[in-house]
Amino acid sequence: MSDIVSFDSATFRRVLGHYPTGVCVVTAVEADATPIGMVVGSFTSVSLDPPLVAFFPAKTSSSWPRIEAVGKFCVxxxxxxxxxxxxxxxGPxxxxxxxxxxxxxANGSPILxxxxxxxxxxxxxxxxAGDHYIVLGKVVALEVDRPERPLLFFQGSYGEFSLIA
Known part of the structure; x- marks a missing residue:
């Protein structure tokens, strides 16, 4: 089996942009009480037992190493x-x-x-994982605060979900 790729990164991004993703902010607090936050559009549940979730920060992220050093975060x-x-x-x-x-x-991370x-x-x-990391988080607490429509990212733009009756 060959690893020959017949497309470029722009094509990869364009095609996968047809799959909508939810938008989350991953937060943590450094030892000096400085809050850290990063926007992710690649978040998913992984396991019920144990309860695990995942997100995928770019290796170029300046926020991810700071969150990783804290060792706990809130999505x-x-x-x-x-x-x-x-x-x-x-933003920067x-x-x-x-x-x-x-x-x-409870872990001290910001809940927006x-x-x-x-x-x-x-x-x-x-x-x-290539030019990203796969980050697994063990869930210690979770809650729905406001059952509203989520912010979505789709084809390079932000939008919202609309129910079809």
């Missing part, structure tokens, strides 16, 4: 009206949390106000 599932929160957390700079209300999870749900985790494992 915040954004609602469709939280696009400004998404943009702010995704140290002031990602300015004006974004949040409370501490008005998210649909949150999943509090301890770091279980990290595996290399």
């Amino acid at each position: 915040n599932i954004l609602a469709s009206d939280q696009r400004p929160v998404c943009r702010q957390i995704a 700079g140290p002031d990602k949390f300015t004006g974004i209300a949040h409370r501490a999870s 106000d008005n998210v649909i749900a949150w999943i509090d985790c301890t770091l279980d494992a990290v595996h290399e």
